[in-house]
């Protein structure tokens with residue numbers, strides 16, 4: 001990993017900074033670019049109080065052509081600096097996401113999903129002239145059609161109570177103690193909720209991956225990356241946001257490494273029946289296997305079944321019966337001794353796969 005880009009924040013213009021980065025540096029990019037909201041008038045509530053909307057200079061472009069040129073420039077650089085199996089997320093609203101989507105496809109990225117972030121508590125449409133704008137759209141795309149991108153499918157299924165995670169996500173907007181404030185005023189008008197980044201990084205990156213955010217703002221991506229044991233590089237043009245992000249990051253504590261493993265995807269697990277390990281002589285009939293606490297023992301039979309007291313059957317069935325559970329993964333429940341250490345029998349099939 002190029003150390004110049006590991007766990008650093010830069011106060012600069014992405015259009016310049018991205019050019020300094022070597023090809024194929026990042027595993028994942030999350031980008032929350034200017035929306036080009038084109039707000040003409042000050043928004044007010046029915047009680048005449050001012051709505052804090054995005055009307056800062058960083059969000060202003062003369063026309064669509066200028067915005068498209070800008071999008072094309074930063075996305076081209078992002079494509080170059082993504083590893084070949086890397087992927088990008090871009091978030092936007094109806095003002096910009098369709099234009100950004102066109103550029104993503106024109107540059108040869110491969111769109112994997114668009115995700116709707118449904119805001120649980122959106123800002124009302126104060127004038128009552130349109131539907132309440134209650135969502136933002138995220139595009140998730142791999143560097144190319146051939147990229148072997150990361151998707152921690154099993155972890156996301158687990159996060160969703162064992163149901164496949166769908167492409168519509170219901171999450172609250174950033175508020176409460178998470179919202180950065182100075183003298184009672186929001187530091188950044190579009191600070192994203194950490195829950196959104198938590199889901200994205202958990203789903204599509206691995207521990208120790210290097211993640212770029214070219215429009216860092218208040219530093220949400222870097223803070224969540226740090227918590228989740230990922231490395232980050234963030235670029236932010238405005239000094240005030242850059243400073244806020246730096247301070248936020250200093251206060252962010254990583255989650256202990258022991259708690260950061262993601263569930264392995266079924267499809268990447270080798271499909272090997274336990275019996276083949278016996279047939280191939282990798283584990284011998286008569287060997288004792290046991291649970292991790294060594295309280296429950298079972299003997300391996302010549303046909304690949306196992307026997308514990310009066311219970312016999314597959315490694316999964318016997319474990320489930322003992323636990324009184326509907327099912328149990330025998331590969332991780334049962335253990336054996338390897339060089340004096342207690343190791344899950346799953347290790348044996350991994351060894352078989354790597355030998356082949």
Ligand SMILES: C[S@@+](CC[C@H](N)C(=O)[O-])C[C@H]1O[C@@H](n2cnc3c(N)ncnc32)[C@H](O)[C@@H]1O
Pocket residue numbers: 012013014015032033034035058188190191192193214215216217218219220221235236237238241
């Ligand atoms: C939509 S906000 C990102 C908010 C961020 N996701 C967060 O959670 O705080 C976009 C940010 O991009 C920054 N920005 C705009 N143009 C930029 C450029 N050319 N280079 C670097 N940063 C830029 C803006 O100052 C703004 O903070």
